[in-house]
Amino acid sequence: MTQNLRVKSSEFIDETNRISFKFDGKTYYGFKGDTLASALIANNIHLVGRSFKYHRPRGIMTSGSEEPNAIVQINPNSNITEPNARATEIEIYEGLEASSQNCWPSVNFDIGGINNFLAPLFPAGFYYKTFMWPKSFWEKYEFLIRHSAGLGKSPNTRDPDIYDHRNIHCDVLVVGAGISGILAARNAAKNNFKTLLLDEKNELGGSTIFEANEDNKINNNLASEWLKKEINELKNIKNLEIKTRTSVAAYHQYNYLLARENLTDHLDKKDKKNKIRQRLLKIRAKKVILATGALERPLIFNNNDRPGIMLSSAIKKYSNFYGVVCGTKNIFFTNNDSAYESALSLHNKGIKVEAVIDIRENSDAKIIKKISDAGIKIYWSHTIVDTKGYKRISSISIMRLSNDGTSVTGSKISISCDCLGIAGGWTPAVHLCTQSGSKLTFDEERKIFIPKADTKEQISVGSCGGDFELDEIIKNLNYKLKNFLNINKTDFDSIALENDHETSKRNIWLLPSDQSIGKTKPFVDYQNDATAKDIKLALREGFRSIEHVKRYTTTGMGTDQGKLGNMHALGIIADTAGVKMGELGTTTFRPPYTPLTFGTIVGRNVGKFFDTFRRTPMNDWHIKNKAEFENVGQWKRSWYYPKEDETMHQAVQRESKAARQSAGILDASTLGKIDIQGSDASEFLNRVYTNAWSKLAIGKCRYGLMLNEDGMVYDDGVTTRLGENHYIMTTTTGGAANVMGKLEDYLQTEWPELDVYLTSVTDHFATASLCGPNSKKILNKIIPDLDLSDDNFPHMSFKEVLIDKIKCRVMRISFTGELSYEINAPASYGEAIWEKCIEAGKEFNITPYGTETMHLLRAEKGFIIVGQDTDGTMTPNDLQMDWIVSKKKYDFIGKRSLYRSDTMKQNRKQLVGLLTEDPNIVLEEGAQIVSELNQKPVEMLGHVTSSYFSPNLNKSIALAVVKDGKNMRGKKLFIPMENKNISVTVSNTIFFDEENKRINA
């Protein structure tokens, strides 16, 4: 196309900076400042996509974020492609590639277009109704639906761009930099409020900035000229920060807003590199001024969706702002005066306007006379009944409207055109206002929802608050600002204003046609292909709630959330059902206002920053010695230490044997450690553990079980009495933070009278656990001065020692059943102490082992792991651990619950051991357990909780919870697996060294 569709050099477009871009594989040119939409229109391209359901040709309709049709795929041939970008928002840059969506094989010839001719087969709820039956066919249906529908394609590799988050606190946040936002921000900042002004566009000034109506004047200047001066002065104002290309996505309670700042999307490809692409602003504002403007409404009539049919205000913006002509033969169709401004704008630039069709009987606004004087024909009381033109509108047919607006009369007139501007009035952009929780009220006369009331923290100014005419906007703005900011005067109290006033109004939600509605296609939601017919069908089928109609017809459920047509949908429902619109309510506007990329939402929290992780002081040693790691809560723990090409199984078998035959060493630093001090420390432990603590001697250790108030096991660990009023408690690795929180909760809220102080010291100590028959000899080499005899240092006791002048705590405790010592060293000496143990253990072939071996060894002894063998439904009795529950103590957390009828029931699931008939079969953890194989439905008795091949017993062992398991010792049960049934026998939970001899070996 060589046609020049540029009208004059626009001040917003840099015609010296020519930019090439690709659309659907072809190269085109535009200028710096163009959007993809304006550049395409300048190249005479209106057909940019196909609709979702019927695959009808669709063109660019708007000039902003409300665009329903012109959504494109960016970088379509790259695996980091981005779908659903609005051509009206993309600023073109060198290297931009975009393509149409929803079409195959091409936008000009699309196979799915056949759906359009099959349209009677695709009524509202079609997918719900058709694809319900038979159920087994769903997979096939789904394949077909997904293949032919769907909006764009998603990228299939990691997003390479950098995103960022920033917290902002301000006194006043102004959303929207149209005339109202600019004046509000200026006044706020000048009155010493720290002010932030945001706008989604790259230029300030909203729609006033390209205003050309000579009847709208401020201080005797064109409104646009006056505003440009104001904008120029903004940069000299202190306390004012302005961000463009920044769109507010969400407005939460307490004036907490999320906004996306676009930093590089408009830059040339080479300039984007290594820069932050988008930034999520997390804004907490003391006060918020919403100045989000209004969205122009379309008109709903038969075949109102052809390429070339555009919002009247968009045509004006393309010509006045971008200097681009949308058509050479233009017609406007309106119910208000604003379309005449667009028509006059075109006419004054020498562009042909064929006619204006107005559904009103007349209007006495000054601008009407200018249109008549220009020789443009106005058809009053007329409506469009049909349009023609498949890939671009070619003509319209109009007829006279009846007085009540429900039918048409007289003869049909056909007028040819290549562009139709439609003007259905204005919808205040109240999306953010409702997101914040503010309520709306319906203005029955003007047919708009406006904010019900301003608050101390939030006001809506300008057209989003329902003020559309210049004098009204400024007057109300001044009044509202004075109250809101508590100031005596504004900078614009005595401004001179001149503007036209609209007096004549007529609103018809669904315009009639000479054909019956069944034969027409009046689109309400362009993106989702929902028509007025669908809405009426939904009502006929009994849907009443607006939320239900919306879901059934999918009206307003596209990526544009139906910004254009929602009001018409409501209006049609109200008219059809015979209720008032205000009573019908409105649907909820949910964040985000416009789609956000996942990258922006997660910001820097990707890859290794996704979550915090914790490493022990011995971590470097583990890495050097080729440990494999596993995640335990936030900790990275050594899992096992494979030698050469050992598998995990081989490594664990070797480690497990070594620990029992000679010596093993485990990094136990991750166990939670809580330092407990105070004169009531013993009493406190009595209340939080099931067993008694008052008589524990200083220097002794004791295992404790902690319950929830509901009697279920919550955590366990060994606590040591360091002094009269001083204990150190250990918790499970994963439970540490929760236990700390729970203990603090009880101390602060239930027992504030107790003199107890808790300190989390998990990170203060590194713990090396020496285990095995030779552990005593190794410890003796490290601490030769310490008498390790059973008399002086028996099992379950503690010594404070010096190792190389480093004060360490050594506990003789065991989680493996072997003779075992835990050396607790200050964290910064952890690695040194660990290496000392390794060095001293060399002659005994000391073997480092990880969590997997630890789990295996403890399972051989039948020691539980809270969270693996328990799941929040196990009492001490269920675990066969009655021995740890004190009968004498009057109370402890969870005690009363142990006597509830439910917890005392005989046939609860109880912890048992399982031995497989074939000792080589290792059960799957989580596998279900049954007693009968032929019964249907089969009763599930429980499941396997821990399962290993024990190298020390040379057979498979498992722990399981089984209904009434206590009484099943010796009974044969089955584990049904996919291909086989495994026979097992219920056993004791202790498989190894039942007499506990090895602890003192």
Added chain:
Amino acid sequence: MFLINCPYCGERDQQEFKAGGEAHIERPKQPTELSDDEWAEYLFMRKNIKGVQFERWNHAHGCRKWFNMARDTSNDEIKAIYKMGEKPPTQ
């Protein structure tokens, strides 16, 4: 996201806090003397009202103190914040 006025630290983002369920439920002093039903009442039964509700909150990523909040669940308006052990405000 709420802006919560911790009685010990001042206004902070909600993300620093942890909600802890209904407030003013005292742990019975003599649990063993309660019937199953009475104990269940303490253990399980919680109010879920539309309107002003009294809740426990913990400044978990701050001073770690527990305190009480009166919150209108219909619009999330925080009506009052008061320390543990203090009586709830009467309207």
